[in-house]
Amino acid sequence: MPVARVAVPTTVDEAVQALRETPGAQLLAGGTDFCVEVNFGLRRPPAVVALRRVRELRRYEVTPASVVIGAGTTYADMGGPELSSVLPALAAAARTVGSPQIRNAGTLGGNVATASPAGDTLPLLTALDARVRLRGPSGGRTVALGEVVTGVKTTSIAPDEVVVEVVLDRRPGPQQFLKVGTRNAMVIAIASAAVVVDLEAHDVRVALGSVAPVPVRAAAAEAHIADAIDWRAAGGPRASAAALARFAELVADAASPITDHRSTSEYRRRAVQVIARRALERCVARAA
Amino acid sequence: MPREERVPREEREEGAGASPGRAGAGDASGGVPAYVQADTYELTVNGTRRAVEDAWLGESLLFVLRERLGLSGSKNACEQGECGSCSVLLDGVVVCACLVLGVDAIGSRVETVEGLSAAGDVADIQAALVDAGGVQCGFCTPGFVVAVHDLLRRVPGADEMAVREALSGNLCRCTGYGRILEAVRDVQRSRAGSDGGHGAGA
Incomplete structure (x- = not known):
């Protein structure tokens, strides 16, 4: 008997309670994935727990050290002035999602819980070692994003747990997100990359999307380029053309893309190294 | 009915x-979730x-x-x-x-x-779409009308890029979009005119 009741909780605890009371219930946030599945008859859960009225999920908080973003924060909010000033690459990623209509509906928590390889916020979250706060019947727990997203559209989130918020450390320095698709709008990523440069720790973080079952860090590329950058160059850090070329190769090595209806493995591997290098060059100057 | x-x-x-x-289905209290059944x-x-x-x-x-x-x-x-x-x-x-x-x-x-628009009336956006030839088969038109309404209410003087971005989620397979964009400019011009000439600097 599909979708026989819809819970409309107003707090996270009520949402958890509703999940306990209705086994098999589906959480509904922005609906940009789930409602498509219902419309096409692919999903008919016994019940739905709708999160639109849970105001505490819409909060976000910026401190000097970190940014805590409520799971109900929409892509439109992430692309807005406040969050884009502290997390410009997250804002850039959010602005590449769908259309204004989709960005007004889709949420950060939905992107995490859906765990699509093409989830546009996930590379930046992966680059920043995001922690995900979950709440269930026995209380809350904080889990690294890499332990939440376990495979293509699979997570370690329990059926009676709700994604409450995502915690990101702030990094002093430039950050970029780039994505390749067939249009500049309304497109699911064929490949994506987030680059975060830390001007104090002198490190570089690179995470890739749509080129593996889960978002991946390009650890060898990170180590190589952090070593190769002249961090104390006048006018800001810079890297040689040879170092950037090697960086791109190591990025490609970190990818394990597939061929599917959106693209080929070969194109994805090529595209991801081009955009990762371009993103890095927008953060770090090329030495003459 | x-x-x-x-x-x-x-x-x-x-x-x-x-x-x-x-x-509206019943306000929750005491941590008990409300249900619509x-x-x-x-x-x-x-x-x-x-x-x-x-x-x-x-x-x-x-x-x-x-x-x-x-x-x-x-x-x-x-x-x-x-x-x-x-x-x-x-x-x-x-x-x-x-x-x-x-x-x-x-x-x-x-x-x-x-x-x-009031019953029987045509909103200025609708009239502009018709006048500019932004309506062919007309199927996409209501969606465009709502999206343009939303944009111009928030950003009356939205520039070309902002208009394109705001309408990027509305597909039209007839017009090629040129006349739809023209209609948006027409609305901006006429609204700016009726406001005294400021506001919509398209």
């Missing part, structure tokens, strides 16, 4: 705004309280508007948020009605293309 009932102004105002609003519920559409009857709870807001409430202005094409033909305002924010569960709109303010 579903029962209609005017919502008092104060109540409309309360339900307005970008906040998620409260559930009946196949009959109420939605506030274009300022009017409307009874939705004999509905399945898995129906999209688009289906409810078209098939339960007889508001066929919002069009059904892709059912996956790709085409924008079902654009509506939900608590003042433009969304695809096909991606909203009908019951999830309980307690919220829904505005459809039918609500953008």
